[in-house]
Amino acid sequence: xxxxxxxxxxxxxxxxxxxxxxxxxxxxxxxxxxxxxxxxxxxxxxxxxxxxxxxxxxxxxxxxxxxxxxxxxxxxxxxxxxxxxxxxxxxxxxxxxxxxxxxxxxxxxxxxxxxxxxxxxxxxxxxxxxxxxxxxxxxxxxxxxxxxxxxxxxxxxxxxxxxxxxxxxxxxxxxxxxxxxxxxxxxxxxxxxxxxxxxxxxxxxxxxxxxxxxxxxxxxxxxxxxxxxxxxxxxxxxxxxxxxxxxxxxxxxxxxxxxxxxxxxxxxxxxxxxx
Amino acid sequence: xxxxxxxxxxxxxxxxxxxxxxxxxxxxxxxxxxxxxxxxxxxxxxxxxxxxxxxxxxxxxxxxxxxxxxxxxxxxxxxxxxxxxxxxxxxxxxxxxxxxxxxxxxxxxxxxxxxxxxxxxxxxxxxxxxxxxxxxxxxxxxxxxxxxxxxxxxxxxxxxxxxxxxxxxxxxxxxxxxxxxxxxxxxxxxxxxxxxxxxxxxxxxxxxxxxxxxxxxxxxxxxxxxxxxxxxxxxxxxxxxxxxxxxxxxxxxxxxxxxxxxxxxxxxxxxxxxxxxxxxxxxxxxxxxxxxxxxxxxxxxxxxxxxxxxxxxxxxxxxxxxxxxxxxxxxxxxxxxx
Amino acid sequence: xxxxxxxxxxxxxxxxxxxxxxxxxxxxxxxxxxxxxxxxxxxxxxxxxxxxxxxxxxxxxxxxxxxxxxxxxxxxxxxxxxxxxxxxxxxxxxxxxxxxxxxxxxxxxxxxxxxxxxxxxxxxxxxxxxxxxxxxxxxxxxxxxxxxxxxxxxxxxxxxxxxxxxxxxxxxxxxxxxxxxxxxxxxxxxxxxxxxxxxxxxxxxxxxxxxxxxxxxxxxxxxxxxxxxxxxxxxxxxxxxxxxxxxxxxxxxxx
Numbered sequence: 001x002x003x004x005x006x007x008x009x010x011x012x013x014x015x016x017x018x019x020x021x022x023x024x025x026x027x028x029x030x031x032x033x034x035x036x037x038x039x040x041x042x043x044x045x046x047x048x049x050x051x052x053x054x055x056x057x058x059x060x061x062x063x064x065x066x067x068x069x070x071x072x073x074x075x076x077x078x079x080x081x082x083x084x085x086x087x088x089x090x091x092x093x094x095x096x097x098x099x100x101x102x103x104x105x106x107x108x109x110x111x112x113x114x115x116x117x118x119x120x121x122x123x124x125x126x127x128x129x130x131x132x133x134x135x136x137x138x139x140x141x142x143x144x145x146x147x148x149x150x151x152x153x154x155x156x157x158x159x160x161x162x163x164x165x166x167x168x169x170x171x172x173x174x175x176x177x178x179x180x181x182x183x184x185x186x187x188x189x190x191x192x193x194x195x196x197x198x199x200x201x202x203x204x205x206x207x208x209x210x211x212x213x214x215x216x217x218x219x220x221x222x223x224x225x226x227x228x229x230x231x232x233x234x235x236x237x238x239x240x241x242x243x244x245x246x247x248x249x250x251x252x253x254x255x256x257x258x259x260x261x262x263x264x265x266x267x268x269x270x271x272x273x274x275x
Numbered sequence: 276x277x278x279x280x281x282x283x284x285x286x287x288x289x290x291x292x293x294x295x296x297x298x299x300x301x302x303x304x305x306x307x308x309x310x311x312x313x314x315x316x317x318x319x320x321x322x323x324x325x326x327x328x329x330x331x332x333x334x335x336x337x338x339x340x341x342x343x344x345x346x347x348x349x350x351x352x353x354x355x356x357x358x359x360x361x362x363x364x365x366x367x368x369x370x371x372x373x374x375x376x377x378x379x380x381x382x383x384x385x386x387x388x389x390x391x392x393x394x395x396x397x398x399x400x401x402x403x404x405x406x407x408x409x410x411x412x413x414x415x416x417x418x419x420x421x422x423x424x425x426x427x428x429x430x431x432x433x434x435x436x437x438x439x440x441x442x443x444x445x446x447x448x449x450x451x452x453x454x455x456x457x458x459x460x461x462x463x464x465x466x467x468x469x470x471x472x473x474x475x476x477x478x479x480x481x482x483x484x485x486x487x488x489x490x491x492x493x494x495x496x497x498x499x500x501x502x503x504x505x506x507x508x509x510x511x512x513x514x515x516x517x518x519x520x521x522x523x524x525x526x527x528x529x530x531x532x533x534x535x536x537x538x539x540x541x542x543x544x545x546x547x548x549x550x551x552x553x554x555x556x557x558x559x560x561x562x563x564x565x566x567x568x569x570x571x572x573x574x575x576x577x578x579x580x581x582x583x584x585x586x587x588x589x590x591x592x593x594x595x596x597x598x599x600x601x602x603x604x605x606x607x608x609x610x611x612x613x
Numbered sequence: 614x615x616x617x618x619x620x621x622x623x624x625x626x627x628x629x630x631x632x633x634x635x636x637x638x639x640x641x642x643x644x645x646x647x648x649x650x651x652x653x654x655x656x657x658x659x660x661x662x663x664x665x666x667x668x669x670x671x672x673x674x675x676x677x678x679x680x681x682x683x684x685x686x687x688x689x690x691x692x693x694x695x696x697x698x699x700x701x702x703x704x705x706x707x708x709x710x711x712x713x714x715x716x717x718x719x720x721x722x723x724x725x726x727x728x729x730x731x732x733x734x735x736x737x738x739x740x741x742x743x744x745x746x747x748x749x750x751x752x753x754x755x756x757x758x759x760x761x762x763x764x765x766x767x768x769x770x771x772x773x774x775x776x777x778x779x780x781x782x783x784x785x786x787x788x789x790x791x792x793x794x795x796x797x798x799x800x801x802x803x804x805x806x807x808x809x810x811x812x813x814x815x816x817x818x819x820x821x822x823x824x825x826x827x828x829x830x831x832x833x834x835x836x837x838x839x840x841x842x843x844x845x846x847x848x849x850x851x852x853x854x855x856x857x858x859x860x861x862x863x864x865x866x867x868x
Contacts, residue, residue, distance in 0.1 A: 057373075058374075059352060059373045059375050136449075136453060139454060140453070140457055140459075143459060144445075144454055144459035144460065173694075175692060175694045176694055178664060178694070180707075181664065182662060182684075182686070183684050183687065183707075183708040183755075184683075184684045185707075185708070185711050186711050189710065189711050193696070193707060193710075197696070198696075198698075223444070224444070224446065225443045225444065225460075227441065227442065227443070235420065235446075236420060236421040239345055239364070239365065239421065239423070240364075240365035240369050240421070240422050240593055240594065241349065241352075241365075241366040241369040241370050241373075242369055242594075272698075274697050274699075274739045274740075274741065275697070275741070
């Protein structure tokens with residue numbers, strides 16, 4: 001008690017002048033984009049050093065420069081496109097089927113209580129199934145050719161799209177829908193001009209997940225009956241225990257992933273420019 | 276089912292332990308792990324363990340079972356298992372090139388007069404007129420993976436017949452059988468004890484023998500880590516000694532029938548503890564007997580066949596061109612046939 | 614067009630919201646409705662516009678809507694209800710698109726209402742670029758575009774700060790002065806009610822009953838921000854509402 005009193009007496013001493021100390025330092029995340037490249041560079045540099053001096057054995061990891069050389073060779077021999085073109089085709093067609101079906105079904109679920117009650121349990125049942133497990137079944141249904149691969153990727157991208165879509169439709173601001181009704185807009189107009197555009201942010205963030213899953217499933221789809229394709233290439237490299245090719249394939253796959261992510265970002269910027 | 280299988284192994288182990296007391300021990304019971312598939316072609320290891328041959332060689336063997344050959348090679352490289360028997364594959368050669376594994380002996384091989392691996396076609400292809408391997412031009416040929424033994428057999432046959440095949444990777448034997456039955460792929464090759472029951476159903480047909488194209492084909496080999504081959508010579512020799520005794524028992528009983536039907540039955544009982552365990556004895560027996568193939572005497576190795584295989588892997592660009600036969604094989608352990 | 618409400622009762626589940634409402638909305642006049650929060654003002658507005666069905670009683674339209682009316686009962690919402698992905702112009706265009714109008718007519722309607730609400734220069738702006746007051750002007754422009762018989766305004770200014778509110782109130786008055794429209798104006802703000810209403814209706818706390826109706830004769834255009842005549846009315850209304858508001862405030866929410 002006495003101390004506190006004493007202190008408050010001191011603080012009343014108007015002769016003491018000192019600037020207010022700044023205590024709001026830190027806790028403000030900033031983007032430092034060069035840091036990402038820097039970390040990448042360091043990792044690759046350390047790996048290169050480790051593998052070329054033999055500290056890291058060739059059984060553990062390949063030399064990054066050898067991986068790069070493998071990619072260059074792949075490009076020069078034209079094999080890169082022989083693998084890349086069918087993969088991209090499978091990805092695009094499969095994802096297109098899955099996503100367009102997913103958006104349609106998701107919208108129906110969002111709009112109609114009969115669809116919701118009937119389909120939500122079905123979707124919930126399909127969602128957790130590892131789609132890879134169904135591949136042999138798809139081979140019987142759709143053939144060992146492209147059909148089963150499209151089906152696998154389509155199913156894989158379908159379920160997250162449905163869930164994202166009906167969640168997004170649910171989250172469309174109800175006052176906007178009521179506004180549409182109050183102006184006597186037709187049902188079709190309300191769906192096309194209010195519900196779907198309003199659900200678009202949610203659908204697009206679902207798209208990001210769906211496409212990532214599609215790329216994962218691409219590799220799985222190419223396990224069966226694919227002579228060419230990035231997934232087939234990776235699997236072959238794995239079975240041959242050829243680490244250079246394995247890492248080359250994985251690098252190409254992650255580049256594909258980055259490309260897809262950039263594509264979705266561009267799409268978002270275009271479609272959601274109003275945000 | 277799992278429990279009962281374990282029990283069987285435990286019981287077997289007990290039998291060995293009791294008999295081992297009366298035997299002179301070469302060395303202290305050194306614990307080793309042996310990789311195996313639940314295939315008849317791995318019988319030599321099972322016999323060597325059950326009949327105490329490994330014990331006599333001073334080894335306390337524990338089996339580690341795998342679903343496919345490829346992971347076994349990787350498990351050797353990672354040091355999880357010490358010895359294994361499997362087909363020469365691209366992966367195995369790549370691991371040898373990286374200084375991780377070494378082939379030290381031979382196991383399963385094609386031999387004239389003994390039923391060997393078969394070429395199969397789907398009913399669809401059969402009906403379309405495929406009656407022998409040379410009719411397969413332009414057809415879809417199933418393989419587990421590029422660089423697998425199936426790929427090798429198909430490719431060698433195609434070269435000999437001067438035809439083109441497109442190879443379809445299907446990862447697993449089960450998937451291949453499904454695809455063959457439904458006509459998704461046209462042809463495949465496999466060991467007789469799988470081929471024959473399949474052809475009985477009528478949806479798959481046998482059209483030729485692998486041995487016609489690859490006589491004396493060394494199908495599987497015994498291999499170990501480079502470290503074991505180089506630095507654990509005594510241990511490796513002991514393993515091969517035990518293994519060879521298993522091979523001898525297998526060949527004399529199952530192929531040469533030295534002990535008659537009673538001997539075969541006894542052997543089937545033994546093998547059934549490891550292979551087709553989910554089937555009753557009477558159903559498993561025909562498959563086990565049908566699956567009988569020649570296991571190389573004394574684990575001897577047909578180097579000519581291995582060289583042939585290595586050359587093929589190199590020519591297909593599946594493995595590095597710089598690999599020599601000595602990178603792959605340590606010839607110092609067993610009799611080399613060439 | 615007049616609107617007549619007779620013996621209207623409404624409840625949600627078991628709780629009664631509106632009780633025995635009788636009133637008439639006269640053509641070309643503004644009716645202000647005030648009452649404590651939760652008294653059922655907004656429900657009454659939704660019932661008038663047909664967004665909800667009354668449990669009992671009648672709501673009748675007497676006479677026909679004016680010529681060229683595309684949507685008789687038109688709302689202006691408290692939170693503006695603008696489509697964020699459409700520009701100002703497109704938001705107005707939305708309510709015209711379902712009617713088979715030629716592009717020229719649409720164009721001229723849009724230009725006219727944007728002109729009347731002083732939004733001409735912001736045709737291509739998105740809602741997020743606009744201030745609250747501007748957003749509500751867009752909503753008003755949209756409502757005017759359908760040439761409504763009755764404007765149903767649900768606390769249109771309560772999301773705005775007081776200066777913006779005053780500016781918009783002046784805009785309303787000017788709009789009405791240039792071309793009188795029929796409107797129901799719901800508010801909890803007494804000064805807004807007396808500035809705009811030809812008639813002011815006071816609802817009790819839930820279940821909402823009409824406890825008083827007053828008429829103000831002074832022309833809307835002559836009413837000012839600081840206005841002795843209006844103060845009288847405002848004081849009177851506050852006296853009526855004071856106890857109701859206190860009682861309503863003390864109630865537990867069970868909506």
